[in-house]
Amino acid sequence: xxxxxxxxxxxxxxxxxxxxxxxxxxxxxxxxxxxxxxxxxxxxxxxxxxxxxxxxxxxxxxxxxxxxxxxxxxxxxxxxxxxxxxx
Numbered sequence: 001x002x003x004x005x006x007x008x009x010x011x012x013x014x015x016x017x018x019x020x021x022x023x024x025x026x027x028x029x030x031x032x033x034x035x036x037x038x039x040x041x042x043x044x045x046x047x048x049x050x051x052x053x054x055x056x057x058x059x060x061x062x063x064x065x066x067x068x069x070x071x072x073x074x075x076x077x078x079x080x081x082x083x084x085x086x087x
Contacts, residue, residue, distance in 0.1 A: 010084045011044065012077040016063040018044035021055060021081040039081075055081045 007023040021041045027033050040049040041062035052058030056078035060070055 007085050010081055012059065012080050014059065014063055014077050015073060016043070019059050019062050019077065020044055021059060021085070023055075023085045041081075054078065055085075 009020050009022045011018050011020050013019075019041050020043075021039065024038050024040055025035050026038065027035045039052050039055045039058040041052070041055075041058035042049045043062055050058055050061035052061055056070060056074055057067075059077050059081065060067075060074055063074075065071075065074070
């Protein structure tokens, strides 16, 4: 990774416990490549982040959900993280 710019970290509550969420802007080599935004999430207290193209995907992966039909609570948690991190 050439350079990165991370957001603050917010915590959202899920049925699996608290999940920390952040938005990361990054650019790969070469330095002239375009910036991309990715979402990262992890269970509170863990060191490994799960990366997703959306807040919903990252939170789902951090809670151990596989892709497919996401539960309703996930949309609410992702919406809260997106609102807090994009203001």
